[in-house]
Amino acid sequence: MSVTPPLTTVRLRVNGREYAQEVPPRLLLSDFLRYRLGLTGTHVGCEHGVCGACTVQLDGEPIRSCLMLAIQADGADVTTVEGLAPGLDRLHPVQEAFRLEHALQCGFCTPGFLMTVTAFLREHPNASDEEIRRELAGHLCRCTGYQNIVRAVRRASLMLTGDSARATPGAAGDAPSAP
């Protein structure tokens, strides 16, 4: 027979806004964000930490929200995909780069990618393609084959470092250097 432990108040900031709610200990952070706060942009794909769809930023660092209890986020600063765009009329440069490079198809895995990529580019503003792919390996996408996501990250890094002249689109089919 299951235990019914007492509810505890969790206080945290999500996308810059303060929240306080009573939660049972076992409520996952992913479910807290989606159901208690109505922030359904964070998606759930596996609940064992592999697919990355549930990735949010905790105090700026990407983490799997399906592997954290909501109660553990007490006092934390959480950023979800809903907190990326600076306004209703503008997208974050990483979002814009994804849009321009067709780096999403069904869009289900996308928020997780965005939360990893925005943090990654902060720490590695001039990452190589190999470094980009290593970082992206923590996220599963079934639609895109990853290629356009790599291009989007590359493009976003150029946009963020102000190198707009080089941040130009390219079609799939451009030949890579011969192996």
Next chain:
Amino acid sequence: MIGARIPRNEDPRLLRGLGCFVDDVNPAGVLHAVCYRSPHAHARLRGIDVSRARAVPGVHLVVTAAELGELNQPGPLLIPHPALTQPRTQRPLAVDEVRYVGETVAFVVADDRYVAEDAAGLIVADYEPLPVVIDAERALATGAPLVHGDVPSNRAARFSQRVGNPDQAFQQAAHVLRERLVIERSCGSPIEGRGVVAEYDPRSGVLRVWTSTQAPLPIKNGLARMFGLPEFQVEVIAPDVGGGFGTKIMLFYPEEVLVPWAAMRLGRPVKWTEDRREHLTAANQERGQIHDVELAVDGDGRILALRDHFIHDGGAYTPYGMVVPIITACQLPGPYRLRNYAVEFEVSYTNKVAVSPYRGAGRPHGAFVMERMIGLVAHTLGLEPAEVRRRNFIQVDEFPWDVGLTFQDGGPTRYDSGNYPAGLEMALERAGFATFRARQAEARHQGRCLGIGIGCYVEGTGIGPYEGAHVRVEPSGRVLVATGLTTQGQGHYTTFAQIVAEALGCDASEVTVITGDTRRFNWGAGTYASRALVTSGNAVHIAAQEVRTKALRIAARLLEASPADLELADGRVRVKGVPGRDLTLGALATVADPIRYAYSKEAADAALRLVKPRSGAVLADGEAPGLEAFGYYAPPQATFASGCHVAIVEVDPGTGEVTLLRYVVQHDCGTIVNPTIVEGQILGGVAQGIGGALYEKIVYDEAGQPLTTTYMDFLMPTAMEIPEIEIVHLETPSPLNPLGIKGVGEAGAIPGPAVLAEAIEDALRPLGVSIREMPLSPNRIRELIERAERSTT
């Protein structure tokens, strides 16, 4: 607009996290459901005790077969066929026997998923384990345990097709080559699993269901039937769908029946969201086949005849009929001249989850078999595999080419257009084939194993029955498009908008496309078999053309010009060469709807005309108000896309690891509406093809227990495993539809196993390794190397 690489209309919303997937749908008071599933692959269900589950606080309902009553019928046989003599479908809840691990036995509805899982954990069922059969071939053998007690030899179907005179051709052949080729089970595994939300409003009598499906219209009609409701009182919505890949074309999964039933029973909305373990055990799977194939060739490597017998693993039930093996049989000939062909398949029941299409839907198997045999011919005769292909291609002047078989849609397997020889040359050129053999030889000197593989295929796309579209221009100038089929990421919100924008001379961003909502469009089948752009695309085109014609007619009258002197551009109709003499589409839409009330300036102009003296009705005989049209497109038969992939690999003979050095795709899907979106489809398909060749395999143990139930065990490739893919386009428009388009949704996934099998075999040729199975792990490659070593010592 058609042919333009524009960014997608749907992206800003999705990028902001404003997508609405099934689990994001939360009607007020929604309850959460969990399925209690069989832990046994085969067992008699002697009894079930749900009393402790019912007693858990927060549980609203626990139902077993006994309580489900009349609703608990075996599901519909979705695609019957005369050769499917022993079809069996699954009941929503098992009555007295379970036939695969994961089969639904009870349904729990509670305040939240956590409590529902607590309750499900307290259900106690009395199972008497029965013998299990897992291997599709052993299932057909005498004495095998029976999955269904009344289906002899577990044989659901046996179907033969024949073209020409294969037996005679075999007798006259210079060479007869035989192989046994095996493809193992896999699954679609979209990142969003399945899910269903239902609510019933007794005040309106409307049952509304959101389901992550590829075909809401048949579900609507089926649910209406099942629940005794008029169709117009059932609404089925496929909201944003996080990938389908065929897994979600299966209709009336048990949960799609149980959730609406529970919602109606409880008078509360109910939601069921699949978790990953459920998906990898209870969502339909595909890909398992065993082929015994013989090929007869002449001394020059020209194919004279082919005979194939294969066993198709159907799983425990056959709700989707035998569509997948039929497609295998019909698509196996590929782009080659095959005048004498005999193919027979048997569908066997096994104690595993049922099989229904997964991207490729039988074509990957066919391509694997044919391409392996091509490779065998090449090796036997000492020819380049590319040369064997050249000698056997259907030539450009031989279209239409009738394979001689009936395709999955009942129509002929008749290739309408294509250019296979040019496609091969494009792919080889792009892959640098001209210098490859020299590089390969040099690498061999250094002890490195490089190999090149080719995979050609033909894909029947755009089958019927039909699709429809509704196009309407609003007074604001915004255009609404609705169609019955769905979207799972293919960009319909953009490509259909481009087709309309082309017809109406407006911008694609001004066009809002709605798909998969039965409230908005009542007719159509669904998104499957690479058909959406061909069928709905052409229907959208037809409807948009009709709107265009009406707009020109109204404008001609108002601008006092003849329609021939008018053009559509920038959202306006204007007189050619006379700047300023134009009307917006929105104004024309306003004028076309004479409703008397002036709610805007444009409406005022129209309303004024109504109060002036006139004679006759405001709507002519047979004329409808507004700028609106419905269009339908029923293709005469499939339209055949094609492609050729070339891959260069390096195999580490010590570890068996395969590194993809280069991967080139040449494809032909006819006229291209949005090249970026087409390429995206190919890239995603190729990733699944590579996954299916080197990583993904569904494994069951001898007791029928699934062993690949998490993403740690079912291995989907990441960005580190999928290389840069290069795409070259060839366009042979389809002569069969107005837009000249062919489907491309499955293309990328079709030849993956074929091309990589050839490349790996080519790399390991000096070691004498033959590749006859898919998928291949480094472990397995290493075993094949060791086996080849032992056989030469």
Next chain:
Amino acid sequence: MKPPAFEYVAVASTEEAVAQLAAHGDDARLLAGGQSLMPILNMRLATPGRLVDLNRVRTLSYIVERAGGVAIGAMTRQRTVERSEFVAAAVPLLAEALPWVGHTAIRNRGTIGGSLAHADPAAELPAVAVCLDARLTLRGPAGERTLAAREFFRGYLTTALAPTELLAEVWFPSALPGTGAAWIEFARRYGDYALVGVAAVVTLEGSTVRRASLAVTGVDGVPVRAVDAERLLIGAPLSAESMAAAAESVRRTLEPQDDIHATAAYRRHLAGILTVRALTRAGDRARLA
């Protein structure tokens, strides 16, 4: 896949943690980074009555130099250790193995102690600990005790930790002069647990191998320290022949199991190949050190 119900307490000190374990014993589980435990709970493969959350215990998170090595508090995040230049210089094997542990998001929460205490037989950190003869400090109601890594790992997902003990710290010796280390791993996908992983440390004096450590993960319930192979290497130059002999010894020592990802024979075979690769790289680095 939602966790079963449990009581939950977030302790603020190791004393509190130990007191909780003493009171609840087998029925309590320690929650560190959660990257191993949460999937287990989500899949309901374990149903502890109480979770004792260590994430508020600040005193368990540190990286300090001590006694010719580096002491790392058990709750130090893997990512923190990965980013530490000090660790990269002092314990290069650890720094090299860490990026192979899952992915960034996993390492942002996962802890050094958590990975060691979980003792997955295909994990990287246990093999590193065994290779370097790390020393692990356990704390319980009776006080503290320190074990060598080889004594700590007992079997499949089993360590020397009593139900009332927690892992408080792991100490790694700093690399000696003339030492080179290498971590080589073979996994099906980047970031997965290793099918086989080999940690090699070689200390050269001139061209002679003075010390050699070889540990293999993925081939047994615990990381295997290939002492016979090490003996073959010590006292002689590091050559293709000696490495081949070491590899053969490693292959003979191992008794892996079949599973759906690899056969026993393949794991054994891989272990030999990776041994040579790891020794080669470690030797190259030793010559430069």
